[in-house]
Amino acid sequence: MGRQAIAFSRVAAGVAAIVTALTGSVSCDTAAAATSSAGWVPDGSSAERAAASCWEIKQVVPTAPDGVYWLVTPTLVAPQQFYCDMSVDGGGWVLVGRGRDGWLSGGDGQGTVAQVHDHVWDQTGFKPRQLSDDVINGLLDGQAPSGLADGVRVVRAADRAGVTATDVRLKLTKMPRWSWAFSAGQPADARLYAASSQRDTAGRLSVSRTGVTTRDLDGGGNGNGSSNGMSRLWTYLSSTNGWVAGFNYGSSVAGTTAADTYLYSITGTYATPMTQVWLRPQLTTGQVAYPSVPDSGAAAQEQAPLAESGALPGTWGVAGLANGLTTELNTEAHAFAQIGNVMYVGGNFARVEEHAGRTPTGPATQTVPQSYLAAFDATTGDWIPGFRPVLDNQVNSLAALPDGRLAVGGQFGTVNGVSQPGLVELDPTTGETVTGWRIRIEDRIAGERVNVQTMDVQDGWLYLGGSFTHLTGGASTSTVYARKAARVKVGDATPDKAWNPDFNGKVQSIDASADGRRVYVSGYFTSSGSTSTMRVAILSTDPGAAVVPFAPRFSVATSPYQQAIHEAGPTLWVGGSEHSMFGYDTTTLEATSLNVTRSGGDIQAIADSADTVVYAGCHCGDWAFSGQQAYSFTVGDPNPTWAEAHAIGYIGAWDDATGASMPAFDPISKARGGYGAWALGVAADGTLWAGGSYTSVIARDGRDQWAGGFVRFAARPHTAPATPDGLTVRLTGQVAGLSWTASTADAVTYEVLRGGRVVATTTRTSVDVPDSAAGDRFFVRATDGHGNRSATTTVAVAQAEPAVVDLVAAGSTWSYRADGAAPAAGWQDATFDDSTWSTGAAPLGWGSPSIATNVDVASGQRPISTYYRRSFDVVDPSALTGLTLTTRADDGVIVYLNGREVARRNLRDGAIGPSTFATAAPRTSAAVADPLVVPLDATALVAGRNEVSVEVHVNFRSTKDVSMDLRLAAQSP
Structure with a gap:
C-alpha cells in the first residue's frame, strides 16, 4: 500500500500507539481451512475472496496484519476495500x-x-x-x-x-x-x-x-x-x-x-x-444469507429518487425584502410552480441577482428590480427576463393551471396596476394579467386582510386556503361565502357555493387527494362549521364539504398550529408546531411515522418526489428524532423516548412507504434568521427546489456557494442500466472465464455473481473468476455506481472441461517402411500385418535436429514415399465426445484412420502412388509451425483395435529435410 498507517494495540501497560509502515499489498496466510468445494478462503485478499468482516479474516488467518482488505455482505452487495x-x-x-x-x-x-x-x-x-x-x-x-x-x-x-x-x-x-x-x-x-x-x-x-x-x-x-x-x-x-x-x-x-x-x-x-x-461486527461468510437467484435471473434494482446533498451550481437568485417585513412569514422565496421548463418563484423579494463568482460574499454582478414574483429556467436556474409582472405585496402560493396559465396567490392588492386582491391568473410568458379569468376575493372580518396562502389543483377545481370570507367571479353573479377555504373552477374562476368548509381560523396549507375524494387542510383553525377540527381537517370533495373523522396527533398538549399538509402515495403527512412531522395511513388514518425536530423550529413545507420520497422544510438545523411524538424531551437524555436520531439541515427526507427517515439527504446551508425552507417543489426532472431565506449552500462540488432565497438539489440517479446479455462461462481447472455482451448504458460497471454473491466487478465484458467449480451458477448485471442495478443475465453454469485422452501421443513409436516400394494393398487397415516393418519413435524422417528416428537410406536412391502405422485400443468409443488429429505436412502427407482417408495436404487429389511427388517443399520448422489440425467424429473409432496410417511424400529426392509425427486426442466427459 506504500502508505504510513498507525495501529493502536492494547498492551498490558495500556493503550499504546504503534506506528507501522505498510508496504506492498496485504499478504495473507491462506493455510486456513477452505470454505467451499472450490477451495477458497475468505481472507479478504481479493474481491472474489472477500470476507464478511475484518473479524472473519482474523479468525481464518490469525497472522493477518493491519491493512486494506476486501469485505462484502448481502446488504453491502458488492465487495469493497x-x-x-x-x-x-x-x-x-x-x-x-x-x-x-x-x-x-x-x-x-x-x-x-x-x-x-x-x-x-x-x-x-x-x-x-x-x-x-x-x-x-x-x-x-x-x-x-x-x-x-x-x-x-x-x-x-x-x-x-x-x-x-x-x-x-x-x-x-x-x-x-x-x-x-x-x-x-x-x-x-x-x-x-x-x-x-x-x-x-x-x-x-x-x-x-x-x-x-x-x-x-x-x-x-x-x-x-x-x-x-x-x-x-x-x-x-x-x-x-x-x-x-x-x-x-x-x-x-x-x-x-x-x-x-x-x-x-x-x-x-x-x-x-x-x-x-x-x-467490530463479528460476521462470517457462513452466517450471512445471500439471495437466491433463479435461472431466469434477478430483477433490476433502482434507488429512490432522493435528492443529492450537494446543491446544483447556480448564479441567479432573489434578494431583498420588498414589503419591509423581516419575520419568518415574510421570507424571500415562499412558493414554486413549474410550467414547461420554467420554474416560477414567489415570495417577499425585492430583486433578482446574479452572483457569477458563486461565492457567498461579495457584490452581485447583476441586479434587476423585480418584486415578489420571477421566472427561472427549470434546468439551469437562470433568470428569465421576459416575465415581468408587477405586484404590490408578497406572493405566498403558486399553481400551474391545466390551461397552461399561472395562478398566483398572496397578500397583494394590485397586479400590473389594477386592483386584484389575493388571487390572479397570469400569462406564463409575459406576466400580464389574463383578463378572461375574473375573480374577486374579500375578507370581511375586521382586522384581517385578504391572503391566499395556499392553492392546489385537482379535477378541474382550484382549491384555495388562507384569509378570506367571500368570492365573486366567473359565471357567479352574486358573492359566494366561503370562509378561509374555497374552490373555484379552473376554467373561469366560478366559486363553488356548495363547498364551504367555514373554518374559524387561517388556513396554511391545502392539498386535494389524488383520487379526488378528499381535501386535506391544516392551519390555525379549530373547527369547520360546527365540527371540531383541531388544526387539521379532512374534507369530502362532495358538495357540503363534510368533515371526515380524523384524530391527528400533536407534539404538545396545546395543539399548536399545523403549517403543512400533503398526501403522497399511501401516506398523509402533517407538519407544523411544535416541530412535528407526522405520517398517517391514508386508508386507516392511523399514525405510521412520528418525527420531531430539535433544536430549531417547526415544519413549514412538505413536498414529494414520485410518491416515493417526502421532503419537509423547517427552520431546524440539528436533528430529527424518529419514533417521537412529544416535543418536550431533553436532548442528550441517556434514556430517550425516541427510536432514532439523525441530522437535519433545514430540509429532511422520509421514505413515503415506510415512514423511515432517509438521512442520506443532508444538505448544508445557511439562511437569514435561521428561517430555513418555507417552500418546496420538485421539478419535472426530479430536482428539488427549496425556498426561504437561504443565503449560502454547500454545492455538489464542495464549494460554499451563494444562494439567493432558494437552492436546488438534483435527484440522484435512480434508473437501472440496460441489462447485459449473452453470458458464457468456460471452466479451466478452477478458473471460470466469463464473457458477455455489453450493456447499452454508458459508464457502467459489471457485477459478476456466483450464485447470489458478487465475486467480481469490472468495466470490461469478460473476467476470470478463480476458485470456481463445475456446477457454479453465474450471472452478470450492470451498475451505475449509485446503487441502480440492471436485471441480471440468465444463468450460465460452469461445466467441467472434458478430459483430453491421447489415443496416439506425439512422439509415439511407429512401425514404418522406407524402401521406396509400394506397401501391400490394405496396408492402412487395422488387420494388416506389419510385423516385418521397422519401428522407431517419432518424429521420424531426416535432415532436422528434431528427428528422433532417422529413416534416410545409408546409400543409394532416397524413396519418394515413406509409410507409417500405429495401432491403439479403445474400450468404449461412445464414451469419447470428439477426436482431434494434429500432424504436419513435411513435405506432403495423407492420414488414414481404420483404412479411411481423413486428412491430406500438399498432395494432388485422387489416387497416388509411391512415386508421386508432394506439391510443396516446406522446411521441417515451417511444417511444424503450420500444423495440420483436423477434427474427426468419434464414430470413426471401433471398440478394440484401431489403426492410424500415414504416408509422407517428398517434393524432390534431394530435399534437405522431411519428418512425420502425429497426435490423435479424444475428449472424455
Missing part, C-alpha cells in the same frame, strides 16, 4: 471514519470508501472522511449498531505529534441503524482507556460510565470525579471551541491551529484531536 485493525484486542476492527476537525453528522458521510481507508493516521488525513450510513449498515448487514458486542471504538490522539492515543469504547444502547448524529446524544455505556503514559494499579488507566450519551461524556479523573481533560468526549457544536465539529476533549487539553498538530483548537482549549472510529 476497507481498512482493518488486526492488532487491538484480537483484531478484526473495521475503520468507518477518520479525521480531525470538521466531522459531519449526516448520513451521506464524507468522501469515498477508498478515501476512508487511505491516510488513516497522518497529517494528510486530518480532513475527516466518513463512510456513509448506507455503507456502514452494509458492513453490519442490517445488524443494529446497538447490538454490537464491542460497540464503537473511538481512538483519539493524546499529543500534538500523534504518537500516543486514548481509546473510548461506546456500547450503544439505542441505535437500530447507524447514525453519525453523535451530537444528538446517542445513549451508551462507556469505558475510557487513557494514553499509554498514564497508569493505574491494574497497569492501565480506565474509567467506566453507564447511562451516558455521545453528546457529552464526562469520564472523570483517576478517582472518577469530574474531568475536563482527556477523559471527556463531547461532540455538539459550541462557541467554547469556536464551533469546531469533532470528538473533542475538555477545557484542560490545549491545542493549536498549526497545520501539523494532532490536537486542533481555535481558542487554545477544548482541543479537537485526530480521531479514528472503528466497529
Whole structure:
C-alpha cells in the first residue's frame, strides 16, 4: 500500500500507539481451512475472496496484519476495500471514519470508501472522511449498531505529534441503524482507556460510565470525579471551541491551529484531536444469507429518487425584502410552480441577482428590480427576463393551471396596476394579467386582510386556503361565502357555493387527494362549521364539504398550529408546531411515522418526489428524532423516548412507504434568521427546489456557494442500466472465464455473481473468476455506481472441461517402411500385418535436429514415399465426445484412420502412388509451425483395435529435410 498507517494495540501497560509502515499489498496466510468445494478462503485478499468482516479474516488467518482488505455482505452487495485493525484486542476492527476537525453528522458521510481507508493516521488525513450510513449498515448487514458486542471504538490522539492515543469504547444502547448524529446524544455505556503514559494499579488507566450519551461524556479523573481533560468526549457544536465539529476533549487539553498538530483548537482549549472510529461486527461468510437467484435471473434494482446533498451550481437568485417585513412569514422565496421548463418563484423579494463568482460574499454582478414574483429556467436556474409582472405585496402560493396559465396567490392588492386582491391568473410568458379569468376575493372580518396562502389543483377545481370570507367571479353573479377555504373552477374562476368548509381560523396549507375524494387542510383553525377540527381537517370533495373523522396527533398538549399538509402515495403527512412531522395511513388514518425536530423550529413545507420520497422544510438545523411524538424531551437524555436520531439541515427526507427517515439527504446551508425552507417543489426532472431565506449552500462540488432565497438539489440517479446479455462461462481447472455482451448504458460497471454473491466487478465484458467449480451458477448485471442495478443475465453454469485422452501421443513409436516400394494393398487397415516393418519413435524422417528416428537410406536412391502405422485400443468409443488429429505436412502427407482417408495436404487429389511427388517443399520448422489440425467424429473409432496410417511424400529426392509425427486426442466427459 506504500502508505504510513498507525495501529493502536492494547498492551498490558495500556493503550499504546504503534506506528507501522505498510508496504506492498496485504499478504495473507491462506493455510486456513477452505470454505467451499472450490477451495477458497475468505481472507479478504481479493474481491472474489472477500470476507464478511475484518473479524472473519482474523479468525481464518490469525497472522493477518493491519491493512486494506476486501469485505462484502448481502446488504453491502458488492465487495469493497476497507481498512482493518488486526492488532487491538484480537483484531478484526473495521475503520468507518477518520479525521480531525470538521466531522459531519449526516448520513451521506464524507468522501469515498477508498478515501476512508487511505491516510488513516497522518497529517494528510486530518480532513475527516466518513463512510456513509448506507455503507456502514452494509458492513453490519442490517445488524443494529446497538447490538454490537464491542460497540464503537473511538481512538483519539493524546499529543500534538500523534504518537500516543486514548481509546473510548461506546456500547450503544439505542441505535437500530447507524447514525453519525453523535451530537444528538446517542445513549451508551462507556469505558475510557487513557494514553499509554498514564497508569493505574491494574497497569492501565480506565474509567467506566453507564447511562451516558455521545453528546457529552464526562469520564472523570483517576478517582472518577469530574474531568475536563482527556477523559471527556463531547461532540455538539459550541462557541467554547469556536464551533469546531469533532470528538473533542475538555477545557484542560490545549491545542493549536498549526497545520501539523494532532490536537486542533481555535481558542487554545477544548482541543479537537485526530480521531479514528472503528466497529467490530463479528460476521462470517457462513452466517450471512445471500439471495437466491433463479435461472431466469434477478430483477433490476433502482434507488429512490432522493435528492443529492450537494446543491446544483447556480448564479441567479432573489434578494431583498420588498414589503419591509423581516419575520419568518415574510421570507424571500415562499412558493414554486413549474410550467414547461420554467420554474416560477414567489415570495417577499425585492430583486433578482446574479452572483457569477458563486461565492457567498461579495457584490452581485447583476441586479434587476423585480418584486415578489420571477421566472427561472427549470434546468439551469437562470433568470428569465421576459416575465415581468408587477405586484404590490408578497406572493405566498403558486399553481400551474391545466390551461397552461399561472395562478398566483398572496397578500397583494394590485397586479400590473389594477386592483386584484389575493388571487390572479397570469400569462406564463409575459406576466400580464389574463383578463378572461375574473375573480374577486374579500375578507370581511375586521382586522384581517385578504391572503391566499395556499392553492392546489385537482379535477378541474382550484382549491384555495388562507384569509378570506367571500368570492365573486366567473359565471357567479352574486358573492359566494366561503370562509378561509374555497374552490373555484379552473376554467373561469366560478366559486363553488356548495363547498364551504367555514373554518374559524387561517388556513396554511391545502392539498386535494389524488383520487379526488378528499381535501386535506391544516392551519390555525379549530373547527369547520360546527365540527371540531383541531388544526387539521379532512374534507369530502362532495358538495357540503363534510368533515371526515380524523384524530391527528400533536407534539404538545396545546395543539399548536399545523403549517403543512400533503398526501403522497399511501401516506398523509402533517407538519407544523411544535416541530412535528407526522405520517398517517391514508386508508386507516392511523399514525405510521412520528418525527420531531430539535433544536430549531417547526415544519413549514412538505413536498414529494414520485410518491416515493417526502421532503419537509423547517427552520431546524440539528436533528430529527424518529419514533417521537412529544416535543418536550431533553436532548442528550441517556434514556430517550425516541427510536432514532439523525441530522437535519433545514430540509429532511422520509421514505413515503415506510415512514423511515432517509438521512442520506443532508444538505448544508445557511439562511437569514435561521428561517430555513418555507417552500418546496420538485421539478419535472426530479430536482428539488427549496425556498426561504437561504443565503449560502454547500454545492455538489464542495464549494460554499451563494444562494439567493432558494437552492436546488438534483435527484440522484435512480434508473437501472440496460441489462447485459449473452453470458458464457468456460471452466479451466478452477478458473471460470466469463464473457458477455455489453450493456447499452454508458459508464457502467459489471457485477459478476456466483450464485447470489458478487465475486467480481469490472468495466470490461469478460473476467476470470478463480476458485470456481463445475456446477457454479453465474450471472452478470450492470451498475451505475449509485446503487441502480440492471436485471441480471440468465444463468450460465460452469461445466467441467472434458478430459483430453491421447489415443496416439506425439512422439509415439511407429512401425514404418522406407524402401521406396509400394506397401501391400490394405496396408492402412487395422488387420494388416506389419510385423516385418521397422519401428522407431517419432518424429521420424531426416535432415532436422528434431528427428528422433532417422529413416534416410545409408546409400543409394532416397524413396519418394515413406509409410507409417500405429495401432491403439479403445474400450468404449461412445464414451469419447470428439477426436482431434494434429500432424504436419513435411513435405506432403495423407492420414488414414481404420483404412479411411481423413486428412491430406500438399498432395494432388485422387489416387497416388509411391512415386508421386508432394506439391510443396516446406522446411521441417515451417511444417511444424503450420500444423495440420483436423477434427474427426468419434464414430470413426471401433471398440478394440484401431489403426492410424500415414504416408509422407517428398517434393524432390534431394530435399534437405522431411519428418512425420502425429497426435490423435479424444475428449472424455
